[in-house]
Amino acid sequence: MITKEGTCLGCRSVLRIDRSAVRHNVREIYRFSGKKIIAVVKSDAYGMGVRFVAPLLRELEEVEAFAVACTEEGVFLRELGIKEEILILGGVLPEEIEAVKEYGLTPVVSDPEHLKVIGKEDIKFHVNYDTGMGRLGFIEEIIEDPRITGIMSHLSSPADREFSTEQISRFSRIVSRYRGRGLKVHLESSAGLIYRVPFTTHVRVGLALYGERPLRDYPINLESAVSILTRLISVKEVPKGHPISYGRTFVAPEPMKIGVVAFGYADGLMKSLSNRGYLLYGSSRLPILGNITMDMTVVGLEGTRAKVGDWVTVVGKERTFGDLAREAGTIPYELMCNVSSRVKRELI
Numbered sequence: 001m002i003t004k005e006g007t008c009l010g011c012r013s014v015l016r017i018d019r020s021a022v023r024h025n026v027r028e029i030y031r032f033s034g035k036k037i038i039a040v041v042k043s044d045a046y047g048m049g050v051r052f053v054a055p056l057l058r059e060l061e062e063v064e065a066f067a068v069a070c071t072e073e074g075v076f077l078r079e080l081g082i083k084e085e086i087l088i089l090g091g092v093l094p095e096e097i098e099a100v101k102e103y104g105l106t107p108v109v110s111d112p113e114h115l116k117v118i119g120k121e122d123i124k125f126h127v128n129y130d131t132g133m134g135r136l137g138f139i140e141e142i143i144e145d146p147r148i149t150g151i152m153s154h155l156s157s158p159a160d161r162e163f164s165t166e167q168i169s170r171f172s173r174i175v176s177r178y179r180g181r182g183l184k185v186h187l188e189s190s191a192g193l194i195y196r197v198p199f200t201t202h203v204r205v206g207l208a209l210y211g212e213r214p215l216r217d218y219p220i221n222l223e224s225a226v227s228i229l230t231r232l233i234s235v236k237e238v239p240k241g242h243p244i245s246y247g248r249t250f251v252a253p254e255p256m257k258i259g260v261v262a263f264g265y266a267d268g269l270m271k272s273l274s275n276r277g278y279l280l281y282g283s284s285r286l287p288i289l290g291n292i293t294m295d296m297t298v299v300g301l302e303g304t305r306a307k308v309g310d311w312v313t314v315v316g317k318e319r320t321f322g323d324l325a326r327e328a329g330t331i332p333y334e335l336m337c338n339v340s341s342r343v344k345r346e347l348i
């Protein structure tokens, strides 16, 4: 059953993805970098819902390819009808090689074992260089193989200009040894875009697609593309001295109007925001009172006319994942990936 707000019966929380904001961000990234985009949509498009995000991105001419973490995510993209190149950032394990062939996926090779798995198969692949990320990638070994169609590296500390510059020059030396083969070359993630690396052919971007700024001073004019709304399921007055939620970590200092929203840590609101963060009712800040629980969170409604059934903003234009992450002592990526499947996804 569809209600006026467009949500289905029983869905008390909704995550809305604004198509025009995503389009705007893709264009701005392209305008700034001058390079086609490999859209990183691993982990269900950072928890935003790859079923919605990937078909939207592939309509945009600035998006040339996709990247996911593992083979299974790549297969899922093909089943969604994605025809573009799909990079598997996390390499290839022996039991995955049949699917890689069948679905035409492009593994990123970061280890001699990945090369062995590929063996003599007719599979194109990219090679990853560890220029200072200290995770996946060859340090400097040059691979001679005609099936290579791209090479990549990844910055470990994009906010650190000195170290990133060093990584970029290391990668530059590696790239020069592959010169003349017409390979795709990619390094910049959302934060890395600030380096405008002259010798890469593509950028490999995830976070910025949603309008989240990866750095404090970010030169690209992004528009927030995601909002999460939830509903008030109860409103009441509590007397002075009344405890709130598990563990009674908050006690009303005076009589208070409180509300309960249908959004808890099972929906993705980190428990570390208990007694710290706030939600929004229109432009009014609703402080989170007491411990966040699995399905519900108590908020202060003092000074509002909020009533049962009203919508409360968890994330929106005025309040990004980045803002909430700062309060929770984490990064926007983690908060985004934590939004559970119970929160209904909608494209608007």
Ligand SMILES: *Cc1c(COP(=O)(O)O)cnc(C)c1O
Binding pocket: 040, 042, 089, 154, 188, 189, 190, 191, 204, 205, 206, 207, 208, 214
């Ligand atoms: C996740 C990831 C990206 C995308 O990073 P964003 O900061 O979201 O733009 C790029 N490259 C690699 C190797 C990644 O793992």
